[in-house]
Amino acid sequence: MIRRLRPDDLVVNVDVLTYAGNLENLQAISTTPGYHFVRADIRDQERVTAVLRQHGIEVIVNFAAESHVDRSVTSAEPFLDTNVGGTLRLLEAARTANVKRFVQISTDEVYGSLGSTGAFEETTPMAPRSPYAASKAAADHFVAAFHHTHGLDTVITRCSNNYGPYQFPEKLIPLMILNAFDGNALPVYGDGMQVRDWIHVEDHCEAIDLAVTRAPSGAVYNIGAENERPNLDVVRAILNLTGRDESLIRHVTDRPGHDRRYAMNAARIRRELGWSPRHDFERGLADTVAWYRANGPWCERVRSGAYRSYYSEQYAARLRVAGIDSEDVR
Ligand code: DAU
Numbered sequence: 096m097i098r099r100l101r102p103d104d105l106v107v108n109v110d111v112l113t114y115a116g117n118l119e120n121l122q123a124i125s126t127t128p129g130y131h132f133v134r135a136d137i138r139d140q141e142r143v144t145a146v147l148r149q150h151g152i153e154v155i156v157n158f159a160a161e162s163h164v165d166r167s168v169t170s171a172e173p174f175l176d177t178n179v180g181g182t183l184r185l186l187e188a189a190r191t192a193n194v195k196r197f198v199q200i201s202t203d204e205v206y207g208s209l210g211s212t213g214a215f216e217e218t219t220p221m222a223p224r225s226p227y228a229a230s231k232a233a234a235d236h237f238v239a240a241f242h243h244t245h246g247l248d249t250v251i252t253r254c255s256n257n258y259g260p261y262q263f264p265e266k267l268i269p270l271m272i273l274n275a276f277d278g279n280a281l282p283v284y285g286d287g288m289q290v291r292d293w294i295h296v297e298d299h300c301e302a303i304d305l306a307v308t309r310a311p312s313g314a315v316y317n318i319g320a321e322n323e324r325p326n327l328d329v330v331r332a333i334l335n336l337t338g339r340d341e342s343l344i345r346h347v348t349d350r351p352g353h354d355r356r357y358a359m360n361a362a363r364i365r366r367e368l369g370w371s372p373r374h375d376f377e378r379g380l381a382d383t384v385a386w387y388r389a390n391g392p393w394c395e396r397v398r399s400g401a402y403r404s405y406y407s408e409q410y411a412a413r414l415r416v417a418g419i420d421s422e423d424v425r
Contacts, residue, residue: 098297105129109143109365110159111136113402115263117285117290120129137181154196154307155189156184163265164204164227166194168351171226178230181235186241198307199238201253203292203319204228208354215316217253218359220400224352239313248312252303255359258292259296259379260386263397265405267291268380271330273389273394275337280419282410285349286329294320302319303366310322320361320372332377336384347413 110116112134124130131150135142137159143263146152159181161167161174182199189197206215207222223232235251242249258268302318310316327344334341364370387394398406 099127100301102127104131105131105150105343107131107133107144107146107152109135110132113161114405115162115166115265117261117263117397119198119396120261131319137185138176140184143185144191144359147188147194150193152192154198154273155185155194155196156200156303156307157185158200159185160200160231161227165227165265165350166405167227167230168382169408171230174230175224178227179233182234182289183237183316186247189244192243196248196250196307196312197238197241199249199251200254201233201251202228202231203253203255203317203357203359205232205235205253205306205358209356209358211356213401214358214360215253215317217317217363224354228354233293237243241315248343249314250310251256253315253317253359254299254302255294255357257290257296257299257384259294260390262296264394264396264402266382267326268293268329270331271333272384273339273398275339275343278339278343278390280345280414280417281330281334281343282345282347282417283326284347284353284415286403287330289353290323290325290358291329292358293322293324293329293376294318294372295376295379298372298374299416301373302364302368302370305364307309307398311369314367316364316368317359317361318364318370319361320360320376321361321376322376323356323358324376329380332380333384336381345414345417345419347410349418377404 106129125132133146133257135146137143159177161177167174186197203215203219205223205228206219207224221232223229238249238251241247261267263272264273298320299318306316330344334343
């Protein structure tokens with residue numbers, strides 16, 4: 096399942112392993128030559144600098160982030176610490192260890208929310224609306240500032256909503272798949288007509304590979320696969336693929352400040368770097384459902400006690416309002 100685009104490159108994976116970090120996801124490559132895992136926090140500048148020097152690292156790709164909007168509504172502090180503070184520490188470490196390139200993995204959410212038409216372009220002004228989005232926008236500003244002030248070779252990529260195997264089931268698609276498997280309610284926020292622009296994780300990774308190897312210094316690239324779907328359509332497709340009917344759908348209290356629509360114009364990366372997505376959404380979604388079906392034990396393990404507490408904190412009251420008294424994930 097895991098395909099290495101560049102098997103001859105040395106890859107050092109630095110991860111502090113918070114709630115969604117899972118070494119099991121990388122077991123298949125854990126013993127392959129040229130791959131190393133280091134458990135470290137990007138906020139620990141000294142440690143990260145030592146790792147960079149020890150391995151002679153040439154490129155940093157900063158995937159590390161608190162990524163879930165709902166969690167940022169409950170508590171914004173970890174988002175400031177990791178997404179802004181962590182990125183700043185990593186930029187400083189990159190300078191100290193003479194890293195050649197710094198690639199920041201960002202998000203379409205830095206642009207805010209769209210009306211019913213149009214798409215975000217790289218020149219769209221940043222207008223983040225959730226604490227998560229604000230932290231990612233701030234990090235992007237630090238990356239750009241280090242490029243302009245210190246001459247650091249940087250690239251920023253901003254991607255739309257990812258889906259595919261191994262995704263932690265706090266996100267819409269895996270959460271709905273697992274609830275549908277169990278015959279539990281599918282908690283759709285508000286009217287469910289919010290639009291997201293879906294991209295398969297492998298298409299995203301191939302775009303990042305091009306950004307690492309071919310992008311000019313200082314560039315910003317939007318990444319998206321032109322797959323806009325209202326949430327309700329995605330949920331209905333999941334019900335179809337799991338053999339469940341629409342009676343499982345529950346419209347629950349909306350996310351505060353919920354962005355209405357995201358859509359990416361990814362013409363620049365297509366034109367300049369020759370990228371194009373390979374995964375069709377309907378096929379990719381069916382494959383994703385099949386992956387979760389085939390990986391029941393993985394799903395059981397990631398939906399640990401901590402996940403159950405999170406689920407109950409996020410959904411119990413909402414489901415009660417929607418008429419469901421007690422329902423737990425397995
Ligand atoms: O757009 C890129 C972003 O996509 C990334 O930067 C974020 O890290 C990632 O979490 C994702 O943000 P979203 O907030 O769009 O993803 P999420 O899966 O949480 O929600 C997708 C849509 O589904 C959104 O409109 C909220 C809705 N939703 C989500 C959940 C979890 C529901 O209606 N019910 C739910 O239970």
